[in-house]
Amino acid sequence: MTTEGDFLTLQGISFPSASMITSKLTSKAQTTIPRSVRIALDLREGDELLYEIVDRRVVLTKASRGLVDDPYRTFDEWRSEADARGYAEL
Numbered sequence: 001m002t003t004e005g006d007f008l009t010l011q012g013i014s015f016p017s018a019s020m021i022t023s024k025l026t027s028k029a030q031t032t033i034p035r036s037v038r039i040a041l042d043l044r045e046g047d048e049l050l051y052e053i054v055d056r057r058v059v060l061t062k063a064s065r066g067l068v069d070d071p072y073r074t075f076d077e078w079r080s081e082a083d084a085r086g087y088a089e090l
Helices: 035-040 073-078 083-087
Strands: 002-004 007-010 013-016 051-052 057-062
Touching: none
Parallel strands: none
Antiparallel strands: 002 007, 007 013, 051 057
């Protein structure tokens, strides 16, 4: 990522650096993440997003696997080979 004058260059593509980027919300509360944002965050299909609300603003970042709370993480102690054999018939 480089800044040249009033443009930001991400992966060889130049975008106005001081411009606001918009997208529309559909009736199903969905939106398309603009290309420049996808490039800036290096987003790929299947990536998870992290939304942080700070003073009525939302900060959007690409979630790393360590930041996302996994509700099944607490059950790791039951993933042994002995448990797999014991519960295989259920």
